[in-house]
Amino acid sequence: MNSMDIALICKALSDSNRLQIVQMLSAGERCACKLLEAFEITQPTLSHHMKILCECGLVRDRQVGKWRYYSLCGETLRGFKEFIENLSYDDQKESGANCK
Amino acid sequence: MNSMDIALICKALSDSNRLQIVQMLSAGERCACKLLEAFEITQPTLSHHMKILCECGLVRDRQVGKWRYYSLCGETLRGFKEFIENLSYDDQKESGANCK
């Protein structure tokens, strides 16, 4: 998982509606109509957001009859978490790459 | 740290240049001129990106004479990591909130 993939995931999470959708999915699978109830957006807008979440790999969907169910993708989520976890802050680090 | 703050941080990380800047800062403090060397962007563009990274709280800066040094903010980074870490995927979760 390279930094382009990560940037894509971050872009998907940069919209506050989409971030809340992901939080809902973190509690378990949801169908589109239940997601739609939870937000004050129209159905085309939800569909657009779900497409973006799926395209970055963070969300998977499955269809059952007329309904579409969304859930987080464990593999992508793991890769993303690993990247974020590896960002570090350490007061003691050398500032070797500075001026003067 | 609410989900608006997190969305702002994700937006800051959604640009691939900014994501790489954060990775560089994860290795330690850097001054603006060293960051500028590492990317193929102009100085105003770097300045713009650093402003966005600072405004979401992820990056701190300090000025020494003419030079400006950037580093990750440990506190914000911790809050962000915690949020991401709490996103979970569990195959066994109830799909209680679904249709039919």
Place this chain on the structure above:
DNA sequence: TACTTACATTGACAATCATCGATATGAGGA
């Protein structure tokens, strides 16, 4: 004081984005 250096701000522009209403698709059900 005048000059240089490091960085920020401004203004412009093309590209991307979130959103919506309208419409299409496709799966049941009558």
Place this chain on the structure above:
DNA sequence: TCCTCATATCGATGATTGTCAATGTAAGTA
């Protein structure tokens, strides 16, 4: 077959974004 329901796609629009050249600012230097 015709209708309804759940969702996707299309086309348009106003807002935001990344980028740059030009310019401003503020610190050090001669």
